[in-house]
Amino acid sequence: MSEIIATLKKDYIYNLMVKGKRQDGRGFKDFRDLKLETNIISKAEGSAKVTLGDTQVLVGVKLQTGTPFPDSQDEGVIITNLELNPIASPEFEPGPPREEAIEMARVVDRGIRESGAIDIKKLCITVGESVWIVFIDVHILNDDGNLIDASCLAAIAALMTTIVPNEQQGIGMNVPLAMKEIPVGVTLxxxxSKLMVDPSRDEEAVCETKLTVVSSSDGSVAGMQKMGSASFTEAEVLEAIDMACEKAAELRELYLEALVKQE
Amino acid sequence: MSDKPEKLITDDGLRLDGRRADEIRPMKIEIGVLSRADGSCYLEWGRNKILVGVFGPREAHPRRSQRADTAVIRYKYNMASFSVEDRSRPGPSRRSIEISKVSREAFEPVIMAELFPKTAIDIFVEVLQADAGTRTAAINASSVALADAGIPMKGLITSCAFGKVDGKIVLDLNKDEDNYGDADFPVAMTQDGEITLVQMDGHLTPEEIKEGLELVKKGCKEILEIQQAVLRKKFETPMEELAEEAAETSNTENEVVETGVPLEYASEVAVVEEVLKETKEFEDAVSEEISEAGAVTEVVPELDELEEIIKEAEAGIEEETIEEAIESEIEEEAEKEAEEEEADFEASFEASFEEVSEPDEVEELEPEEADFGEEETGFESEIEGFVEEEPQPAEELQVEEEAGIEEAASEETLESEPEVESEAESSEEAPAEEQVEAEEEPVEELEEEKCEGPWKVVKDPSESGSRGEKDE
Structure with a gap:
């Protein structure tokens, strides 16, 4: 993702930053317009689409039965995959996932897994023999920056609206997927020397480095990942964590808690 | 895998391996261990064993990967299949690709790549033995190897992780703590404390992170001192002395023995080496005698006879000794007589089978020596294995070059990750196939839980049931 960016544009963004401004007039702590739609793919057990500025991310959740891992016989399995679709950007190519895609998928996965978002014990059908496997497939449809936050948000929203198809397996009624936590990822x-949330594509291209912080509703951090080739000071890391937790709480309240009430 | 210990931290504040919360595992670094690499480093950290080779700056292949204004830094983290409890499938996994990426980015702020446009700097990391914290260990080793290769850097990178175990923030997690702890937070930083790598999984509050970062700074400082000491030792030695040293230690076997001894047995090394030396000397002396005396095979039947004679004699001596001791109550005398007897006996059979009695002793010694021999060759083969694997990337690149087709690269990667295609296809086009896959996949996963199963793409060992880096 090394799109060539004009030095002029780089200077422009830097100069704006010094004045405390951003290209599109946002403040450093403002997200772009965010739209969350759920249940848009009826064939999937759960789905959600996030539109963040011009960035579009679609997540579909499929459930299938399978064998548990030998060391966690009574737990379901979570598998996250992320596709950088060639339709999303002229820079994306078809073929096996590149390291960016793998990294993003793993960050999304880490947030969901480590925060204990899904009650995986409830995904067990027969101990040691049969469990539900949750496939979280993230499709990037349009890349206008900050794919990770959009992916995290879409993934958790899709999971929150997922129905476990018990009837299909003849093991009782269909039930909503048991959720315990709502992790939200925020990238700075x-x-x-300034930190800002929700980078646009241009800002991502000129930025020195990024830090994604996935936080839970109690204000604790479930996952972090630094991306990009510059360094942070310790103070910046701590500041980033605070900013991320604050923004995550806002997003959770605005967009995700409504999904819980629906149930 | 062992079961979860009841307590990871004892009541007196010590961890399972006896460390305090703010202590790192013992670290040993050697540099210049690979002759063909421009820079190399072997690092042991606790039970982690990491070998790093640095090549370059060298011409970047394929040429489309070249950059006109700077060198391309390539970092390949690879785990040997035997480095973990359950064999890991060779080749890149999703986990190793991610680690390679973040580790490369950890070095980009300090490597002065702009000095070498159109070149590549390759850092190849082989994890020979993994015991939690391999990515941090690999970064520490790479840092030294880069310096060994003479790559201009603004400073060394050091890396260390902290985590939460039994609710307590501790430095440098070991395997059990990683498996059963609550969080893992690897950090890499420059000498000035600029953070160049941050990853985290688990559950930590911002306050705990602050506390942990303080610990990490302390840990990194200690590691930096070790790194600097090793580099000083190599590069501060005057050239004449080095030449002398090289002449003295030209025997490469000695080097291998040194590196082959695990850190935890470091204190025993001296003893072992002494025994080895003595055995060798003795063996040489004996073999000379044997060769003088003639064929060894003839000795064998006689040896049995000899042993019987010795046993009889010994029994006799013992009986006599006891009897005499009881009768006269003078032990010394008894011993003397026994000694005399023995001496007589020895003299008598030495006279007849002079060269035979000694091979007997040699046989006793040999098994002991064989043990050390094995240990030695064990490591040797590890190293050899690595050295043989090393040129692979270069070969791949050559193939690409020759073919001159971009597809060569993608095909290659496709081959190694065929699951990508099948996964994507099945989910989009063939729901029937999907069903079949669903039944098949988990079975294979069972077999290769820690390897890359058919879901290489969607699932990898570190993401399975329990905490993060389970395969480290």
Whole structure:
């Protein structure tokens, strides 16, 4: 993802940053317009689409039965995959996932797994023999920056609206997927010495480095990942964590808690 | 895998391996261990064993990967299939690709790549033995190897993880703590404390993270001192002295023995080496005598006879000794007589089978020596294995070059990850197939839980049931 960016544009974004402004007039702590739609793919057990500015991410959740891992015989399995679809950007190519895609998938997965978002014990059908496997497939439809936050949000929203198809397996009624936590990922970019949330594509291209923080509803951190080739100071890391937790709480309240009430 | 210990931290604040919360595992670094690499480093950290080779700056292949304004830094983290409890499938996994990426980015701020446009700097990491914290160990080793290769850097990178175990923040998790702890937080930083790698999984509050970062700074400082000491030792030695040293230790076997001894047995090394030396000397002396005396095979039947004679004699001596001791109550005398007897006996059979009695002793010694021999060759083969694997990437690149087709690269990767295609296809086009897959996949997963199963793409060992890096 090394799109060539004009030095002029880089200077422009830097100069704006010094004045405390951003290209599209947002503040450093403002997200772009965010739209969350759920249950848009009826064939999937759960689905959600997030539109963040011009970024579009679609997540479909499929459930299948399978064998548990030998060391966690009474637990379901979570599998996350992320596709950088060639339709999303001229830079994306068809073929096996590149390291960016693998990294993003693993960050999304880590947030969901480590926060204990899914009650995986309830996905067990027969101990040691049969469990539900939750496939979270993230499709990037349009890349206008900050794919990770959109992916995290879409993934958790899709999971929250997922129905476990017990009837299909003849093991009782269909029930909503048991959720315990709502992790939200927030990515901060460092431009100059400033941190800002929800980078646009241009900001991502000129930024020195990014830090994604996935936090839970109790304000604790479930996963972190630094991406990009510059460094953070310790103070910046701590500041980023605070900013991320704050923004995550906002997003959770605005968009996700409504999904819980629906149930 | 062992079951979860009841307590990971004892009541007196010590961890299972006896460390305090703020202590790192013992670390040993050697540099210049690979002759063909431009820079190399072997690092042991606790039970982790990491070998790093650095090549470059060298021409970047394929040429489309070249950059006109800077060198391309390539970092390949690879786990040997035997490095973990359950064999890991060779080749890149999703986990190793991610680690390679973040580790490369950890070095990009310090490597002065802009000095070498159009070149590549390759860092190849082989994890020979894994015991939690391999990515941090690999970064520490790579840092030293880069310096060994003479790559201009603004400073060394050091890396260390902290985590939460039994509710307590501790430095440098070991395997059990990683498996059963509550969080893992690897960090890499420059000498000035700029953070160049941050990853985290688990459950931590912002306050705990702050506390942990303080611990990590302390840990990194200690590691930096070890790294610097090793580099100083190599590069501060005057050239004449080095040449002398090289002449003295030209025997490469000695080097291998040194590196082959695990850190935890370091104190025993001296003793072992002494025994080895003595055995060798003795063996040489004996073999000379044997060769003088003639064929060894003839000795064998006679040896049995000899042993019987010795046993009889010994029994006799013992009986006599006891009897005499009881009768006269003078032990010394008894011993003397026994000794005399023995001496007589020895003299008599030495006279007849002079060269035979000694091979007997040699046989006793040999098994002991064989043990050390095995240990030695064990490591040797590890190293050899690595050295043989090493040139692979270069070969791949050559193939690409020759073919001159971009597809060569994608085909290659496709081959190694065929699951990508099948996964995507099945979920989009063939629901029937999907069903079949669903039944098949988990079975294979059982077999290769820690390897890359058919869901290489969607699932990898570190993401399975329990905590994060279970395969480290």
């Amino acid at each position: 970019v460092k431009i100059g």
